[in-house]
Amino acid sequence: xxxxxxxxxxxxxxxxxxxxxxxxxxxxxxxxxxxxxxxxxxxxxxxxxxxxxxxxxxxxxxxxxxxxxxxxxxxxxxxxxxxxxxxxxxxxxxxxxxxxxxxxxxxxxxxxxxxxxxxxxxxxxxxxxxxxxxxxxxxxxxxxxxxxxxxxxxxxxxxxxxxxxxxxxxxxxxxxxxxxxxxxxxxxxxxxxxxxxxxxxxxxxxxxxxxxxxxxxxxxxxxxxxxxxxxxxxxxxxxxxxxxxxxxxxxxxxxxxxxxxxxxxxxxxxxxxxxxxxxxxxxxxxxxxxxxxxxxxxxxxxxxxxxxxxxxxxxxxxxxxxxxxxxxxxxxxxxxxxxxxxxxxxxxxxxxxxxxxxxxxxxxxxxxxxxxxxxxxxxxxxxxxxxxxxxxxxxxxxxxxxxxxxxxxxxxxxxxxxxxxxxxxxxxxxxxxxxxxxxxxxxxxxxxxxxxxxxxxxxxxxxxxxxxxxxxxxxxxxxxxxxxxxxxxxxxxxxxxxxxxxxxxxxxxxxxxxxxxxxxxxxxxxxxxxxxxxxxxxxxxxxxxxxxxxxxxxxxxxxxx
Numbered sequence: 001x002x003x004x005x006x007x008x009x010x011x012x013x014x015x016x017x018x019x020x021x022x023x024x025x026x027x028x029x030x031x032x033x034x035x036x037x038x039x040x041x042x043x044x045x046x047x048x049x050x051x052x053x054x055x056x057x058x059x060x061x062x063x064x065x066x067x068x069x070x071x072x073x074x075x076x077x078x079x080x081x082x083x084x085x086x087x088x089x090x091x092x093x094x095x096x097x098x099x100x101x102x103x104x105x106x107x108x109x110x111x112x113x114x115x116x117x118x119x120x121x122x123x124x125x126x127x128x129x130x131x132x133x134x135x136x137x138x139x140x141x142x143x144x145x146x147x148x149x150x151x152x153x154x155x156x157x158x159x160x161x162x163x164x165x166x167x168x169x170x171x172x173x174x175x176x177x178x179x180x181x182x183x184x185x186x187x188x189x190x191x192x193x194x195x196x197x198x199x200x201x202x203x204x205x206x207x208x209x210x211x212x213x214x215x216x217x218x219x220x221x222x223x224x225x226x227x228x229x230x231x232x233x234x235x236x237x238x239x240x241x242x243x244x245x246x247x248x249x250x251x252x253x254x255x256x257x258x259x260x261x262x263x264x265x266x267x268x269x270x271x272x273x274x275x276x277x278x279x280x281x282x283x284x285x286x287x288x289x290x291x292x293x294x295x296x297x298x299x300x301x302x303x304x305x306x307x308x309x310x311x312x313x314x315x316x317x318x319x320x321x322x323x324x325x326x327x328x329x330x331x332x333x334x335x336x337x338x339x340x341x342x343x344x345x346x347x348x349x350x351x352x353x354x355x356x357x358x359x360x361x362x363x364x365x366x367x368x369x370x371x372x373x374x375x376x377x378x379x380x381x382x383x384x385x386x387x388x389x390x391x392x393x394x395x396x397x398x399x400x401x402x403x404x405x406x407x408x409x410x411x412x413x414x415x416x417x418x419x420x421x422x423x424x425x426x427x428x429x430x431x432x433x434x435x436x437x438x439x440x441x442x443x444x445x446x447x448x449x450x451x452x453x454x455x456x457x458x459x460x461x462x463x464x465x466x467x468x469x470x471x472x473x474x475x476x477x478x479x480x481x482x483x484x485x486x487x488x489x490x491x492x493x494x495x496x497x498x499x500x501x502x503x504x505x506x507x508x509x510x511x512x513x514x515x516x517x518x519x520x521x522x523x524x525x526x527x528x529x530x531x532x533x534x535x536x537x538x539x540x541x542x543x544x545x546x547x548x549x550x551x552x553x554x555x556x557x558x559x560x561x
Contacts, residue, residue, distance in 0.1 A: 041169035044132040049119045050084045051140050054560045057449035058459075058552075059087040061469040067422060067444035071429050075397075075441055076376075076405040077478060078390060080425065082417040083447030085382040088409035089144050091447065092380070094555045095474035096407070100148040101377035102370050103155040104389050106358055110134040110163050115355070117413070135166055141382065142174045144559055148380060152214050154370045155207040158185070158358065164203055171207055181206045181215075185331045185362055187338040204366055216372045219400075221325040228307060228318040229283040229291050236291055237283075243292035247300075247307075247318060249279045254307045254318075257300055266290065271316040281316050294320060327369050335361035346386050349432050350423045357386040364392035375402030384408035387421040391428045394438040443478065445469060457527055463549040464501065464525050470552070471499060471523055482512050489513065496520040499548070503532065510539055517541075523548045 061081070081088045108116035112125025118133040127133070142155075149155065155175070159167050171180055183204040191198030208214055228247075237244040246258035246267075255278070270284040283291045295303055308319045335341060341359040367389070371377040381389035393406040408425075410417050422444065431437030450466050453459045472478055472490055475497040482489040486505035489512055490497045496516045500509050500523070513520050519542040524531050531545035 041135070041166060041173060043135045044129060046118070046129060046133050046136045048086070048136060048140055050086045053449075054087070054090060054556075057451050058463060058556055059083075059090045059447050060450055060463070060466045061091055061445040061473060062448045062466075063469050064444045064446060067442075069426060069429055069440070069442040071437070072439035072441050075439065076403045077441045077443055077476060078393075078405045078425075079407045079443055079445065079473065080384075080387075080390070080417070080422060081407070081409045081445045081447065082412050083409070084411055085409045086141055086144075087447040089141060089148075089382055090556070090559055091470060091473075092407070092409075093144055093147055093559060094552050095470055096148050096378070096380075097555070098148070098150055099378055100380045100407075101150055101153055101374055102367060102379045103145055103149060103153070104363065104367060104379060104381050105156070105383045106158045106381075106385065106388075107138060107167075107383050108134075109160045111160075112162075131163070131166065134163060135170060138167065138170060139174070142170065145380075145382065146174060152209060152212050154209075154214055156366050156370075157205045157207070158202055158366070159205065160202045161199065168205065171205060175207050177210055178207045179210050181208060181329070183327075183329050183331060183366075185336055186333075187336055187342075187359060187362060189334075189337055190339075206369070215327060215369050217323070218325050218327050219368070219372055224322050225308065225319045226294075226322065228294055228320045229285065230294055231285070231291065236289070238290075240292045240296075243296050244283060244290065245293070245297060246280045246282055247293070248274075249281060249309050249316065249318075250277055252309050252311070254304050254309065257297065257304075260297065271314070279316060281318060331362070331365065335359065336365075338362070342388070346420075346424065349427045350420060352420070354386045354420050358388045360388055360391055360395065363388050364395050367392055368396060371396065371404055372400060375400075375404065377404045378407065379404065380407045380409075382409040384410040384421055385416065387424040387428075390421075390425050394428055394440050397440075398438045445473070460527055460549050460553070463552060467548055467552060468499060471497060471548070475521055481516065487512070489516070491516060491518065494518070498522045500524045503535075506532075506535055510536070513539065513541060513543075519543065521546065523551075526550065 064082075067080075081091070110116070110123070110130060112123075112130065114122040114124045116123060116134075118137060123130045123133055145155070155171075157167060157171065168180065168182075171178075183206065184201050185204055186201050188200045191200040206215070230243075234240065241263065242260055245260045247254060248256045248258065258280070267282045267284065270282055272280040272282075274280050283293050285291050293300065303320060306321045306323070308321065310317045310319060336359050338357070338359045341361055342357040343353065345360055346354045346357045367379060371379065379389060379393050384390070387408055390406040390408050393404050396402075397404050408421060410421050412418055425442060427437075429437050429440050429442070448466070450459065450463045453462070468488060475490070475495075477490040477492045477495065477497040479491050480488070481491055481496070486500075486502045487509045488499045488501075496513065496518050498509065498513055498520050500506065502525075513522075521544045522536065523546050526532070526547040529547050529550050531547050533545060536543065536545060
């Protein structure tokens with residue numbers, strides 16, 4: 001792992017044995033050298049079992065209905081998916097492509113302390129390829145996760161010093177059309193001692209589409225207003241003559257500005273009524289002293305919309321609203337402490353310890369930067385761990401209102417999904433130790449598989465049988481209205497989803513849909529791309545048609561090629 005000159009590959013073997021190579025091998029060596037990267041992150045790619053598995057088996061979802069939680073009748077449905085996150089991301093490429101506002105991940109830090117597995121074996125500090133395995137693992141997931149982001153979506157990745165340099169280069173490679181901004185977070189105020197420094201921080205890398213303004217203003221900074229006319233030191237006309245000019249107001253709003261007058265010109269009063277009900281206002285104080293404005297002529301036009309006109313007894317005053325501060329790139333504060341608001345908090349909620357959870361408030365602050373005003377946004381965390389991201393999303397809904405929802409993906413290694421993540425979210429919803437719960441809804445799914453048959457049509461038929469949960473997740477419709485071997489119908493408050501397995505039942509299917517009296521997305525079983533449009537022309541409802549399993553297979557062909 002590392003830069004170009006640090007790579008150990010078969011090319012290195014060839015170079016050491018040039019005198020033993022045949023002509024064909026020399027030609028192949030030249031081709032390999034020509035294909036190699038000249039700059040960037042290069043590593044020894046390691047095959048990953050969960051990736052190879054998808055070439056033989058296609059991932060689907062199966063719901064664990066017993067773990068469903070419904071506590072908010074008007075709120076969205078959040079998702080928790082148990083299984084390897086590569087398989088979960090594969091399914092989400094069908095259900096949520098281009099629908100995610102924020103991907104927040106806190107991947108294993110690869111400290112060498114056997115805190116993660118690769119191909120079912122823990123990776124420790126003695127593993128020669130531990131960095132290459134980590135990068136291979138991250139690369140496999142980031143490549144398919146990027147398809148899920150909206151055009152203005154943001155990926156946030158927290159990391160410590162162990163893989164910070166490599167993740168930055170990998171993010172730049174996977175997201176070439178994005179900028180990367182790094183925030184330093186003091187998450188361990190006491191510090192972690194080493195031979196030289198005591199480490200107290202980690203990094204949060206924000207991967208942001210180039211040319212797009214997506215990071216909001218810091219809501220923690222209160223807006224205030226101040227008089228547009230300067231006061232105090234260096235506030236007089238004589239000291240800044242070019243900042244003494246008239247501002248024109250009509251109907252209580254600023255309409256424009258005038259030019260700087262000659263030195264010999266002195267307005268008789270602050271507000272002068274002109275023709276057409278236009279008021280000319282000068283920066284003159286209550287004592288008649290000539291002051292100056294906060295802005296010069298070169299910049300005042302950028303602030304006109306922020307200027308507020310106040311009139312009382314024919315006295316005109318102009319005020320400007322201060323712009324809330326941008327988030328800074330260094331975050332400190334007690335609420336970011338991962339010990340108090342991560343480890344201790346998780347133990348308080350579920351009664352057991354979990355290694356290195358994030359501070360709830362640090363995670364919430366990361367998300368807040370993007371979705372503070374995106375009230376219906378969707379947040380994905382495919383390294384969900386203890387469920388901090390889901391808890392943080394609920395916290396933001398409680399604080400700001402709105403219907404933000406989360407999707408959490410985690411395996412059940414050591415019982416993480418069932419014994420840590422799920423109980424934490426459940427307690428956050430219902431309440432714990434005197435802390436009031438935050439009403440929300442949750443559905444629990446597991447990844448499962450459809451084996452590829454030598455007969456492709458058999459694979460198609462089996463995939464259709466096992467695709468109902470995936471389609472419900474895609475459409476966000478979970479209320480069951482019809483369920484039989486011929487067809488299924490689900491709905492929410494806005495629309496319905498119909499799945500037709502047997503074309504012989506199309507009339508009965510359409511009659512059922514008509515009774516729902518709402519727009520419907522219809523999935524029709526077909527061994528081809530045919531959606532049988534003509535058969536639905538008389539439906540009388542606004543509808544869209546989609547073939548299954550072809551629409552699923554099309555996604556999987558691109559992922560697993």
